[in-house]
Amino acid sequence: MSGSRFTIRTRAVLATTVGCLAAASCGTTASQPASQPAPAAPPATSAPISASSPATDVAAPEPTAPEPTTVTPTAVTPTAGPSTTVSPTPTGPPEFSAKVSRVPRERLEYSWRPGCPVPVSDLRLITMTYWGFDDKPHTGELVVNKAATDDIVSVFHRLYEWRWPIYKMRLVDAYKADDYASIDADNTSAFNCRPAEGSSSWSKHAYGLAIDINPRENPYIYTNGTGSHKNASKFFKRPVRAPGVINPGDRVVKAFQQKGWEWGGYWSGIKDYQHFSKGGN
């Protein structure tokens, strides 16, 4: 579990992602092979036709050769349903994979509207692997602020390496942006343009700078020590030793803290054990 290894890998992932975004070709890689000349058996005498031979020949037809791969060796299908199981490789579970792309407006049908504090163009869709409660890899989706993608991919890479389980990871739009319904379904989600709980000001979720993780195992607790979701009652107190639970000072809290994200479990008064936000609140 070397930290530097994660960092390097994550940087590589992000670098590729940035390249992908810059090339405006994200999400289209599945169709790319069709546009490339089949590399099969070049004739021995070979008049070099290849667009792939680097820069030596006559008029290279494509001046901007796209990056040959998307993100990681085992890129998953980004449009697969949220609880789709990722096929394991013959040697074990697939590597962590994350893809960052712009969010089509229609994916935010319920969670974004005009007047929200952040425009859709500042949000990003992260499609990535996570480890499930069923002890299998899955593909999930999160929407976050574009300024948060690096942090989130880095932390979730670590969670995956730890096999730290996440119950479900779908956009809150799958619940019509109803926070209560998403929590009741134990869904991990981030962006949602809504006010803070019990307040008229925007939540950090409205900026895509907050995330709620396993909200059943990590409930929101009122000052009287109870929560509003009955299915979470056995998780009202800390510490709790159970899968997917975040406890004070544990490695999940530390992983977020290292990126400047604060845990709602440290708030005084009410506790929000599921909640991490960039810079607090």
Ligand SMILES: [Zn+2]
């Ligand atoms: Zn939250």
